[in-house]
Structure formats: C-alpha cells, structure tokens
Amino acid sequence: MTEILDIFKLLLKKRFPFKFVYSNEYWLLDPGHHIFPIRKYRLIYERLLAMGAKKENFLKPEPASEEDILRVHGAKYLRKLKTGTLSSTEAQALELPYSQALIKFALLTVGGTALTASEALKDGLAVHIGGGFHHAFPDHGEGFCVLNDVAVAVEKLRADGKIRKAMIVDCDLHQGNGTAVIFSRKDHVFTFSIHQMDIYPAEKAASTLDVGLWSGDGDEAYLTRMRAHFPRLYREFRPDLVIYLAGADPYGKDQLGGLDLTLDGLKERDRIVIAEARKLRIPVAVVLAGGYAAEIEDIIAIHINTIRVAQRA
Ligand SMILES: [Zn+2]
Numbered sequence: 001m002t003e004i005l006d007i008f009k010l011l012l013k014k015r016f017p018f019k020f021v022y023s024n025e026y027w028l029l030d031p032g033h034h035i036f037p038i039r040k041y042r043l044i045y046e047r048l049l050a051m052g053a054k055k056e057n058f059l060k061p062e063p064a065s066e067e068d069i070l071r072v073h074g075a076k077y078l079r080k081l082k083t084g085t086l087s088s089t090e091a092q093a094l095e096l097p098y099s100q101a102l103i104k105f106a107l108l109t110v111g112g113t114a115l116t117a118s119e120a121l122k123d124g125l126a127v128h129i130g131g132g133f134h135h136a137f138p139d140h141g142e143g144f145c146v147l148n149d150v151a152v153a154v155e156k157l158r159a160d161g162k163i164r165k166a167m168i169v170d171c172d173l174h175q176g177n178g179t180a181v182i183f184s185r186k187d188h189v190f191t192f193s194i195h196q197m198d199i200y201p202a203e204k205a206a207s208t209l210d211v212g213l214w215s216g217d218g219d220e221a222y223l224t225r226m227r228a229h230f231p232r233l234y235r236e237f238r239p240d241l242v243i244y245l246a247g248a249d250p251y252g253k254d255q256l257g258g259l260d261l262t263l264d265g266l267k268e269r270d271r272i273v274i275a276e277a278r279k280l281r282i283p284v285a286v287v288l289a290g291g292y293a294a295e296i297e298d299i300i301a302i303h304i305n306t307i308r309v310a311q312r313a
Contacts, residue, residue: 016311020048020058021116022129029105031096035255035292036144043300044129044288048307059119061112063104064152068114071155072148072182074139081106081146093142106146109133113149113287114156117241120285121162124278125310132245132289134176135201143174143200150243150287151182154189157241164188167239169230169273170207172247172289173199173257180205190237194225196250196259209233215258219265222250226269231276242277242284246270248291248302256292266302270309278313286310 026041045058069078080086081103091098112128119126133145141147154166167190168183170176175195183189184206191207198215211225234242250259251266261269277284286306291299 016053016057018123018125018127018310019116019119020045020053020127020129021061021112021119022058023060023108023112025108026105026130029101031102034096036096037291037296037299040288040291040296040299040303041129043296044303047300047304048129051304059115061108061115063107064110064114064147068152068156069107069110069147071159072138072151073136077139090140093140094144094146095142096144096146102146106133110147110149110152113243113285114153116287117153117157117243117285118162120241120283121157124281125274125284125286125313127286127307127310129288131287132172132247134170134172134179134245134289135174137178137181142178144290145178148178148182150245151179153285154241154243158188163240165190165237165239166241166243167233167237168192168243168245170194170245170247170289171250171269171273172245173249173254173259174247174290175201175204175210176207176245177201177203177205180207180210183208190233190239192229192233194222196257199257213259216260218252218260219262219268222259222261223265223268223272226272230272231280234277234280234282239282242273242282244273244284244286245289246273246286246303246306247289248293248299249289251291251293251298251302253293253295253298254291255294256290263298263301263305267305267309270306271313274306274309275313284310284313
C-alpha cells in the first residue's frame with residue numbers, strides 16, 4: 001500500500017514538479033466595478049486543481065514584513081499606506097479605491113512573490129498565482145500597483161544571501177516603469193521590458209533594456225524581438241534568478257491594449273522566456289501581472305498556458 005502511495009506521490013510530483021503560491025485571501029479584495037479581474041486568481045487556482053494539482057502543490061504566503069518592504073519603498077510612503085493618509089492625488093494615481101483591504105492585499109502579494117522566488121531557487125521554477133505590480137515606485141503607486149512585489153522579492157533574496165544577481169523579464173503589455181526606476185543604477189539587477197509604446201505609462205522609464213512595440217504589432221514582430229535577445233541576455237548577464245512577468249495583456253482581444261498577439265504567440269513567448277532559462281539551469285519565478293480581455297476565460301487560458309509551458313520546461 002505504501003509503495004502504491006509512493007508511486008502516486010512520484011507521479012504527482014512529475015505532474016507539477018514545482019510549487020504554486022496562492023492565497024484564498026487574494027480575491028477577498030473587492031475593488032467594486034473595476035476592470036482588474038481579481039477573480040482570475042481563484043479561477044486559476046480551481047483550474048489547476050481540476051488539472052490534477054493537489055492542495056500540497058500550493059503554498060500560502062504571509063504578508064511581507066516592514067523590513068522587507070523598506071529595502072525598496074520609502075518609510076513615509078509605507079506609513080501613509082498603512083494609516084490611510086495618502087493625498088487625494090496619490091490615492092487617485094493607484095486607480096483602485098483605497099481601503100485597508102487593498103493594503104492587506106498588497107502586503108500579502110509581496111510576501112507571495114518573495115516566497116515564489118525563494119521556492120524557484122529550490123526547485124528551479126515556481127509560479128505565483130498573483131503578483132507583477134510593476135508600476136509601484138519607491139515613493140508612490142500607480143496603475144493598479146501599490147507595492148512592487150518583484151523588486152522587494154529580489155532585494156530580500158539578495159539580503160538573505162541567496163542570490164547575487166537577478167534578471168526581471170517583464171512581458172506585461174505596459175512598461176515596467178516602477179521596476180525600472182527602482183533598479184536604475186543598480187548593477188545587480190537587469191531589467192528587461194517589452195511593451196506597447198502608445199499607451200500608459202505616457203512617460204517610459206529607462207530599463208536596462210527596453211523593447212517598444214506599436215499598436216497593431218502581432219506575433220511575428222513580438223517574437224522576432226524576443227528571439228533577438230533571448231537566450232543571449234541570459235548567457236551574457238548570467239543571473240542567479242529570473243523573475244518573469246507573464247502578462248496576459250499583449251493579447252489581441254485585450255481591452256487596454258493594441259498589440260495583436262494570439263494565444264499561440266503568447267505561448268511561444270512563454271517558451272522563449274522559461275524554457276531557454278531552464279536550459280541554462282537558471283531558476284525562474286513566474287508572476288502573472290496584467291490581463292484585461294473582455295472574456296475572463298481568455299485571461300485564464302493565457303495564464304494556464306504559461307503554467308503548461310512551465311510544466312514542460
Ligand atoms: Zn499591464
């Protein structure tokens with residue numbers, strides 16, 4: 001009996017040989033009638049269970065500590081968030097209604113990405129069913145982003161002595177402006193952002209490498225640019241960890257964007273980022289980032305495809 005159980009466990013491990021990080025509290029935040037599809041987190045979790053993932057595959061994050069947040073964000077900003085004393089301009093920039101639940105969500109998400117990054121170092125790969133809030137700057141948040149989970153995770157692992165160098169591969173439709181500013185003049189992090197030029201943020205910050213695309217660009221334009229840089233950048237920079245923002249918003253039917261990627265094109269993008277890193281034995285932490293297609297099923301399909309690519313890598 002125990003033998004059968006062992007074989008079963010082995011099979012299970014083979015199906016998902018890495019961890020997911022997820023909290024049921026992620027979707028308790030109610031942003032009201034808002035384009036941000038908060039319920040995608042729960043739907044992806046349920047879909048993974050239907051695909052054979054077991055409860056043991058999932059790790060539950062803790063909210064990030066103040067010490068971890070303060071490696072990236074200013075004490076004044078964090079205090080304002082916690083005490084509800086943002087100015088009206090600062091609160092408006094978030095483009096999400098301010099609430100204590102929002103701050104709780106942001107802190108938990110940061111903890112989630114930090115846990116995912118640390119698990120990726122153990123298993124070679126880990127997926128956060130959340131995260132990717134790249135428009136958060138040291139002293140303010142904007143565009144649905146309160147705290148920069150990816151930046152805090154990198155700096156935490158570095159402070160813990162677990163990594164020396166990290167690469168952030170940001171394939172969300174929007175430029176990773178907050179992340180770019182946080183790591184400008186910091187040699188230990190390579191920030192890569194491929195994004196649509198003629199949308200938010202109006203002012204692009206300088207990443208280590210930016211690739212700008214224009215409305216109407218599709219699979220070919222996108223993938224040609226990706227192949228021009230990967231795996232070359234991995235070989236040149238030799239990061240100890242890649243954090244991949246696998247945004248679903250470059251999709252052709254996204255309501256906020258104008259790029260024209262197909263589901264297959266997005267899958268190939270995932271393959272380039274994840275599989276090429278794994279071939280070089282670089283650990284990859286995946287975070288979901290954005291996605292605003294009118295049909296939530298499309299958003300779920302894109303994220304699940306990313307996870308399937310991770311499974312095969
Ligand atoms: Zn986005």
